[in-house]
Amino acid sequence: MQHHNFDVDIVIPSSKQKVKITAEAIEVNQTRIACGDVAAVKYGVSLIGPVKKPTKKKYTIDVKSKDGKSVSVQFESSKVEELLEEDHTYYYIMSGLWQYVKKHLVNDFIEKLNNQEKLEVGAAKFDYKGFEVSYKTWFLGKTKTAILPWSQIKYFLDKGVLHIQDMYDRKKNINVSLHDDWNAVVLNTLLHYLSQEHRKEKLERGEKI
Secondary structure, three states: OOOOOOOEEEEOOOOOOEEEEOOOEEEEOOEEEEHHHEEEEEEEEEEEOOOOOOOEEEEEEEEEEOOOOEEEEEEEOOOOOOOOHHHHHHHHHHHHHHHHHHHHHHHHHHHHHHOOOOEEEOOEEEEOOEEEEEEEOOOOOOEEEEEEEHHHEEEEEEOOEEEEEEOOEEEEEEEEEOOOOOOHHHHHHHHHHHOOOOHHHHHHOOOOO
């Protein structure tokens, strides 16, 4: 069986950025980050212009290393349609990022949950038991903190924001932005993974997933 090559090597026409991604490292122009040193990613496509009639798309991919070094790939399209040349460029870069970087980050999250460590992504704080949520009570409007168990959450994406809610009480919710919060995209993938094969329930019981 032939192995697919996910290496990326491109000069982006509109921004003139040289982007190279291999199993070893990510390079943007002269800045290089080893894949094993990546601590966080964020990315997304935004529509620019009036809400009802946007004029162009903006593509952003940010990568941060464990020692604080970062690279940013940014470019825009001159119009808003499906499957523009820029869309192909974005997905080409993303395929390399997913294969060589994001997979490791998802596995890192899983390992930390298995070791019962605490994780933070934007406003979301969580461990093997579930998410820490703050909410206002009906009585005197006091703010309380509770653990929202993995098996009790529902999640969905809306306009680039990941919503995590208690399936029985919508007041208990957390929102993180895929575009702005480091590793929100990793958390989103983790939620997909945990939703399969009763992994949420296993995790809550303290079992390895």
